Amino acid sequence: MSQAKQTAEKVEYNGADNLAMMSHAVNYNSGLYQWVARDIRPGEAILDFGAGNGEYANRFPVGSVDAAEIDPELLPLIKQPVYTDINQLAKTYDLIYTINVLEHIEHHGEIVKELSRKLKPGGRLKVFVPARQEIFSNMDEHVGHYRRYDKKLVRQILEDAGLQVTYCQYYDFAGYFISLLYKWLGKDGRITKESIIFYDRVVFPVSRLLDKLTIGQVIGKNVIAEAIRPV
Template sequence: MLRRGLVLLATMSETDTIESVLQEVAESVGQLERFHWQFEVLVVDDGGDEAFREMCVRLGSAYGLSLQVLDGPRAGLGGAILHGFEAALANPNIEYVVNLDADGQHDARQMGDLLRAHVAHGADITIGSRWTRGGRCYGLSPVRKVLSRTSSFVLHFAGVPKHVKDPTTSFRVYNRSTIEKIRRELVGFGGFSFFGAAVAVANARGLSVIETPIIFRPRLGGDSKLRAGQVTRAVRDLPMIRSVSGMVARREKGFLGAAHGHASPAEYNASRELEVLSNTPTSTRIIVDELLPRIGATVVEVGAGLGLITGQLVQRGRTVTALEPDPNLFGRINERAAGAETHNCTLAGLPQSAVFDTALYVNVLEHIGDDIAELVETRKHLAPGGNVVIFVPAMPSLYGTMDEVSGHFRRYRRAELTSVLERAGFTVDLIHGFDAVGILPYWLSYRIMRRSTLGGTAVGLYDKVIIPLSRLVSRVTRRRGPGKNLIAVASPRP
């Protein structure tokens, strides 16, 4: 049986090392062909050097490789690897992705060792480990060895399983299905944080991660791309890796299953919950006040629900097209939003000729699995000079019972939402937190008490106390602090 794979090299135009690396890749690919493996090679170059890309194509041809070079997204190492993952998934023949560095510290001739272990153990991710038994590390200075071992240890508190000794190395084998399951949650992680996050998210999804020993060599040439800022960022990202992996684990394991005496997901009634929120006129008005200065004259509101926001926009002189795919909710929009044009569909249901000054998503994007594809579609419906305005739940650490029963795929990180917008072809004009005061009450209600319905005095408290106080805090802090939600405004890139 022929197995097909992709060798992924994310580079910064490493002209000093790429020839040796591709030579070793070609040697390994040739050996693997005898065992019914067939590999293509993809170079994702973030360095922007046209001569380097031509060099890669020339070398690939000389070594008999099926090689392609893609221009990187200029979003760091993590962004370049995700770009490569997307290219791999676009090819239905690719079953495995082997990722390794382009500086020569990974010996591509050890690909066979990783693949044998991967297949033999039925693993989802196989890591070429410097620190497992049999591994060797000659390519790190004493200081970098200490940093690597320390970060590996600390990552065990951020969702990386304890049997994984080297979660920060990039020499790995991924199954196609593994990439499909973890790639979205890795958006926004960069540098060495990306690799730890990949293992933590895979573990949270119940995937198998194993290690096999490798020899880690000194660089074959050029200067190391490691900078002090990357180390600082990796340390800073540890709590976020923990919160994201925790969110994924709660979502996967059915966090609501541990709750007692509350509604099950099957009993969740969107119309009922939105009806409860319709009794929050103060908070609705404050949210619209926050968004209105960035909303143009013509608006498409995606996921209008019962028309709570729609009605406010119409009253304030906007021409609104409200979209709601749920037929039970759609029939009631006009109760609060007379004067708006309404459609029982998603954005994809509009004709391509329909364009607007603003596309508005209020508590909607978190319900969409492929939010990047959604925002790519959004761009097609924006007039010149238009924008997208987004209000979403934030802080993955808050993901609890209400998120689960509401069908939330995620709560967003600031870096994640920024990266999502950029990957969809937008430039972020502003992004900031909203509702700092609501963080603790939400955590107590839906993480600790595990409530799964709205109602009671809590809704009145939210409307008349928490949101007004949060607006005051935002003004005092000039919107620089954290928030239970995120507000983002972005414009299409030319």
């Protein structure tokens, strides 16, 4: 059994309630799906690592994406072929994406190396993680996060896995300040449907505009990155 497999099995993820709430974030989820899908070519092999409730994998035609997920409560929600152990996957991929997953894994570097080995030469890895340790709050504790990231750390784990980083920016400018306020107010780590809908419809579009104006180089609630396996 690989270290990556051992690590994945030990992840205690209790954020299913938050995942359900986040399904109301229409703009947020659509934006991330567009990012994942924007450069996919017909016939490419794709893996969603840490597919959760299938929010992104289920948007693809059934059978066109493999999904990796270890939470037994979430497996029935995924409409794609699903695996609980990536070592079961004999093939390699043109694209692997992982959205809000690495922060749940203690030894994230080992997992990224495992994913790198699952890429074809020239294959892409897309990573989306929560940013900035200074806004680590009860919400992070509630959903089982080990850490939040900055651009330097994301670059480091990708490069340590032998990948070439092609893109690494902050994402959701305004979300950083909302999250900082959330921490200062000492909230209990839970979110409501009403707060998600308000943020998604009112704040998030403005936040993405600010991302564009700052070119993702100043601050954000998340880090969004892409890397390729050298040919």
